[in-house]
Amino acid sequence: MQLEEDALVVGVDVGGTKIAAGVVNAQGQVSGHVKLPTDIRSVEHTLQSIASGIRSTIQTTQGSSQRIKAIGLGIPGIVDPLQGVCQLSVNLGWRDVAVKTWLEQELQLPCFIENDVSVAALGESFYGVGKGLENVVYLSLGTGIAARTIIHGQLFRGTHGMAGEIGHVVFDPAGPLCRCGARGCLEALAAGPALARRAEDELQQGKASLLAGFLQESAGTGLRAEHVFAAATRGDALAEQILHEAGQHLAYSIYLLAMNFDPQIVILGGGLAAKGSPLIEAMRAGLTYWMQQAPVFRKMFSQEAVRLASLQSDAGIAGAAALAIAESKTRSLLS
Template sequence: MRSLRGNDQSVVRVLNRNAIFNTLHREGPLSRVQLKERSGLSGAAITGVVGDLMRDGLVEEREGGVSSGGRPPVLLAVNYRARSAVGIKLMERRLEAVLTNLGGEVQRHLQVGLPDHRPETVVRTVQSAVEALLTQSGTRKEQLMGLGMGLPGVIDDRRGVCVHSDYLQWHEVPIGALLEEAVGVPIALDNDVNAFAVAERLFGHGKATSNLIVITVGRGIGAGLVANGQLVRGRDGGAGEFGHVVSETGGRRCECGKAGCLEAYASEPALVARARELASDLEITQADDLLHHLDDPRIAGLLRDAGQRIGIQLANLVNLLNPELIVVGGEGVRFGDPLFTPMREALREHSFASLAVDLPVVIEPWGDEVWARGAASLAVSHAFDLDLQEDACTSAD
């Protein structure tokens, strides 16, 4: 356990506040005695910080503790209704926007058209979306903990900068600062797959896990990696470019300009292109058209090949990270068993020893709202450092 004894007490107070909120979020309602045991904080720190959180409405008391002979203890719980967060997923022609409470529950949801990808257009559209969400829900701006946005590309979350995005044609765009100036709330920015991973870690299938792989299959292929409870972002936020691992040396040309990437074989645009080459007699112009030809052995074989390629590379991740859970999301989940049965088989065939035995692989139903909810989770996690581990609690007697 780290100790900040001797450091500035206001910093200690903030860290302890986050640690207590995190503990209550992770473990549910606890008595003050249980909270002291779980957090490792002193009784005085518990009393002071819990008082602050209750005055802010973020923590509430509940009846219902188990009695050991006297009056049942009062339990402390997070009041998830006390604040809100906005989540934005930036898409090709629109923004998906949600207003959530602190528990990630969606309160309002809307879509706003996006005429182009210029940063000033995106900022203006986000500002309009936030105003609409607040108006529709009757939420005061003061209740917003922050705004999270997930977008494709290499994102430096610390600087709030889109380092590079082929999809948006952005390079070193300080989108975080631009949004904060326009909207007037703290901004949490990350790659959209990382945002999805954060939502799964905080509120979804991965809530009880510390080691998690989230992969998405659709317009592109990406991965969100959680190791020891921490989201792995890498030096510049570029970790998780799963679609650009090499699937075949010297193979098909990828949109990134290199050859043989997994994305050149298994992304939706690649599947469409390959299907047109294999079955020129079929009317295939978009990914949805493949769903109408699943009985065609050429299309079935194409999806099987793509699933195997994803599974092999997923096995490499399992061998490196030894996760407790894998979650698969994205538009591509609608292909179902023709894609994911071969993926599961290849994953288990190529994983080392027993690493994939009894490893759950969950297919998350697709919905843009889920991704926007993940972006809102970024704002909540940034506000309270919800990815802190128990051994990162501070001590202040």
């Protein structure tokens, strides 16, 4: 995964509220950080704010802008990377936006776009805890749940870019409704909003819990997953029960991913995968259960194979840079 010695790429993390960009060298070091608010008044405004962020970070290289060979962007939504089109982004309010063509005309540099979870998986496999591994699963736990895999050292997209959509596998057909329209998807059972919703439902049923106090303090904005974590840390029985069940579901999803992909490691990323998170602890207890139940799983996998994502604040930028490098090489733009 080498660039020419002095080549640079730009990585851009496009979020619904902010855009972060930086210049990345062949060693994966990020410099020239730029952060600006995402202007979502219109598609044109949003694209202009992205271009503006890119121009600002390029300016920090001073006289070396000719060393910049490509631009990578991670976008929260459904992306067709070959056409360079974002088909749908709820956060950005986009539908069928030809991001690649627009930016390439504006900036006169090759641009590559991908879904933000895919970009995070690439970043971890280029620069993070999966560095140098050929066969890696990245599982993103946050508002949504999705997996992305690196196979034969490459991002594996599947036929429709939907490989790894484990978050929308139904685990419990009688479970809560998911935003995808199904009932009891993993995401509706174990993602952040699911934990909060479950807590509120139980409170409405009259369950006693510290969470009742948190709900009151929230002054109408409702509970969040963090409230469930905080209550569990203080020994609250309802919060512990909610996390126990979500942990079991997450463990089963890792079991499924391991049996399907037989990866070297499974990397946990996303907002809910912080170190010491009670959800991760609950998931580990669930993994122990499945290893006890299933000898084949025990033989091929271990707790040590589940790792937390290692890239911190620059994860989005570094991942987008990894995308630019991987795609440039595939298309022979770089040596």
